[in-house]
Amino acid sequence: MPPDRPRRIAFAGTPHDAVPALRTLAEAGFEIPVVVTGAARRRTRRGSDTLSPVAAAAEELGLPVSHDPADLAGCGADCAVVVAYGQLIGEDLLATTPMLNLHFSLLPRWRGAAPVERALLAGDDRTGVSLMALEATLDTGPVYWRHEVPIGPADTAAELRNRLAREGAQHLAGSLTGGLGTPQSQSGEPTYARKLTPADRQIDWSQPAAHIHRQIRVGGAWTTLDGERFIIRGATLQSGEAAASPGTLVDDAVATGDGLILLRTVQPAGRAALDAHDWLRGARLPPATRFG
Structure with a gap:
C-alpha cells in the first residue's frame, strides 16, 4: 500500500x-x-x-x-x-x-x-x-x-x-x-x-423510446437510410404515442416501439454532423420514409 x-x-x-x-x-x-x-x-x-x-x-x-x-x-x-x-x-x-x-x-x-x-x-x-x-x-x-x-x-x-x-x-x-x-x-x-461494439450502438426502432434515447446519449448511435449508415448525434424524447410503424419518419421525429424520438443533430453518410431541421429541408424525403 x-x-x-x-x-x-x-x-x-x-x-x-x-x-x-x-x-x-x-x-x-x-x-x-x-x-x-x-x-x-x-x-x-x-x-x-x-x-x-x-x-x-x-x-x-x-x-x-x-x-x-x-x-x-x-x-x-x-x-x-x-x-x-x-x-x-x-x-x-x-x-x-x-x-x-x-x-x-x-x-x-x-x-x-x-x-x-x-x-x-x-x-x-x-x-x-x-x-x-x-x-x-x-x-x-x-x-x-x-x-x-x-x-x-x-x-x-x-x-x-x-x-x-x-x-x-x-x-x-x-x-x-x-x-x-x-x-x-x-x-x-x-x-x-465490456467495451461497446458497433452492434451495441445500432438502433432497433422497435425498442422503447427511452432505450433508444439512451443509445443516442452514449454517442455514435446509428441506423440506416437508403442502405447507408446514418448517425444520430442528438435527440430528445417526444411525448405522445407513435401513430406509425417503428423507424418511420414523422415530420422531424422517428417512431419507436412506444413513442417518438425527436431528431436534433444528424450525420448522413459522408457528411459532417448538422442540424436535423436543416437536413430535412434539404433532403426532401418522401412521405413515410423509414430508417433501419
Whole structure:
C-alpha cells in the first residue's frame, strides 16, 4: 500500500478524461517525476501523428513523458496514480510500486473498459468515481472512497465523463493531501462494462423510446437510410404515442416501439454532423420514409 500522504507521485493516463487529474495533482504541488502515456498516433485518416491528450498536458506542465510503464517503478515515486491509461499493468510492476486507480464507476458495479457508457445504457440513475488500490485482476482492488454523481435524464456519456473527471480529480487530490486512510474490500454484486461494439450502438426502432434515447446519449448511435449508415448525434424524447410503424419518419421525429424520438443533430453518410431541421429541408424525403 502507498504511504498515507504520498508526495512524489508518478502518473499514468492517456485520454482527455485523465487530464484533469494530472493538472489537479500538479496544481496541488505534488512532485510528479514521470508521466506515462500512450504513444503518439494518427487520429484522422489523413492527419499526422499527434500526442495523446495527457502527453500534451504533461509537456505544457513541464513534466517528463514516457511511453514505458516500467518507468513508473524506476522513478522513485511514493506511488503511482493510474487514470484511463488504456493498457494492463503487469503483476511484476505492481509488486514493486504501489498504484492507485481512479475508476469512473461505483465499484463493484461496472468494472471494466466502458463504465460510463454501460451505466447510461442500463438506465442507472447514478454513477460515480472510485479510488482503489490497483491489482492485477480487473478492477477488484480495495476501495479508498467512492464519490456518487447523479445521472440526469438528458446527460450524455461525454458530459458524464467530463463531470466525473473533474470531480474525481478534486477528490483524488484532497484524499492524497488529507490522508488516504485504509481501503475497504469491495462489497456487492459486480457487473462488467465490456467495451461497446458497433452492434451495441445500432438502433432497433422497435425498442422503447427511452432505450433508444439512451443509445443516442452514449454517442455514435446509428441506423440506416437508403442502405447507408446514418448517425444520430442528438435527440430528445417526444411525448405522445407513435401513430406509425417503428423507424418511420414523422415530420422531424422517428417512431419507436412506444413513442417518438425527436431528431436534433444528424450525420448522413459522408457528411459532417448538422442540424436535423436543416437536413430535412434539404433532403426532401418522401412521405413515410423509414430508417433501419
